[in-house]
Amino acid sequence: MPWSRMPAVSAVSALLVATSVVTTAAAPAPAPRPVRDSVHTAGRVEDGGDVLRYSWPGVYFEGRIRGTGVGVVLDDPAADYDVQVDGATVATLVTPGRTTHWIRGLRDAAHTVRLVKRNDTPWSTSSFGGFVATPGGAVLARPAARSRQIEFIGDSLTAGYGNLSASRECDGEQLKRTTDADVSYGALTARGLRADYQINAYSGQGMVRNYNGSSPEVNYRSFYDRALLNVPGDVWKNPGTWRPQLVVVHLGTNDFSTPVNPGEPWTGESLAAAYRSAYSGFLTKLRQRYGTATTILAVGTGPFAGHVEQVVRERTGAGDRRVRLWALDTSGLDFTGCHWHYSARDHRLLADRLTAFLADLPIRW
Template structure:
């Protein structure tokens, strides 16, 4: 599964990307910046005239009256889908500093959604809002959904290469064929009519990264951030973000490759360190989200037993809302880039996860 794309993802972070030339736009409905005119559940940093972010799958939803809508972006690294009234009308590939216009709409009120397709943790993305053509207007933002889900994971959760027609991919092909919005997390959230975050970082594990790379960091090094390439950044969750469900799918990178000479582990000490870190991470999530949130720990392959052990120990200590889900990979083709889940696999997993969640005592 080694690839140039994974090596890029594990490389030192690049500098921030700032919003370029501004576009002519109607003001936000209450005049208080971009955040007032769009709905998002993602981890964003509000800079007033722009929203900045890094994680994959971040989405923005708005309402515009008129025959055209503009999307103000500055992003040299990521790809986006633009959706109007529920249909994808454009895919923007590394758009840079631009206002992309969707024209020729019927004159009336339209819903518009912008979603970041791939993971670009070395770069910071900037969104400057939706704008209306002359004679139109940006309307009040759509209401938030009553259900909220946070997905925590690696490339499998990010949708790495899930649209590829080949398992052999260059870094460029991985970038263009990754679409977090058709991954199992986003699909599950839509089926449950929930807002969601996809806090996924390709190549990283709980204590060990893919093939032992970048040993100075792990997924836990970045979890608290909104801007992944800004050391020390901390996302301050708004009071409106209270997920009833948190799904953790970390461990593939810890165990999918043999230990290399010079790594500070044996098979047994790696497993013990993984279980200890996992237990601490679940405790962190419980402290952050409170006793009412359901924590669903996903186990698969060689790490499933370790996850199950951690969950059993936590449940025995009195945590009534922690659960283990053994991921059923029966029938998956792993046809995405470098043997990752294909889009078909993601749909099957969303089916299975949605079915499993129906039996959980989730407090929405």
């Protein structure tokens, strides 16, 4: 009731009423619900409370809402996204910037919603602020995590580089728009096996030597521990929920696909030796991180196949029976993605071949 319409009261009563009003108005608002409490993700994210920050390609977020619409809260000037509702892609967001993108006109019911980062943007940090419901709706409890987990480690071939392109010739803009980690062999394999997954892939990076000898001061191993790739010294803090039963390592194309340039500190022999040594050390790191029950699948193909095979043979000879070699078969691939990368068709073929190979492994799912 407005003060001007209050009935006459004594000074003491008025003071009591005023005090009561002030006390009620000063009560703190409920703390906002952390984004992580309402979405499921298996990706490497840093929890900022009201946002989740990340850099790797293929990071996805899954939620549930009730109502006729859902808003997707993003702050990302660099990456592209697909928004999926009840399993169907309903929007592709191209470098959305800072926005809440709304999907409206849904049936008034419960819906599952999924947001997935399509491309690799290691120079930028992406931020997701959660899903929000339209008025009258509600954000429901997050979906349950899957019991199976797979981690994919690699370069542009694993990231889905230019896999949707209709041509091998691509400029920078075409490459960004036609890269989709969600239809890479890793994502397809994991979803077929009903597994949560990470795609920790960085285009152009090698185990010891990057594509054409670029940026010799770093390599893939310089970035592997990070959640935010453009933040030197960043270290992803595993919340304790990421315990993959399978890790797939596909690194070596960039090390060996281009000739050693004048001025690089390599000969063919020394590069091969350094690659094998670094690869073995990296597998040791993975084994220490994830334990003896995790199967590590080392991918060997092309000019580095023999080196990977040698590393695996040495490790199994030393007693590590859960390191296996996958001799990736490239027969029948068309390599019509940007710059001779795997096409979407190639990724489907590889996912089928990998799934068949995994069926014969004693993975402790």
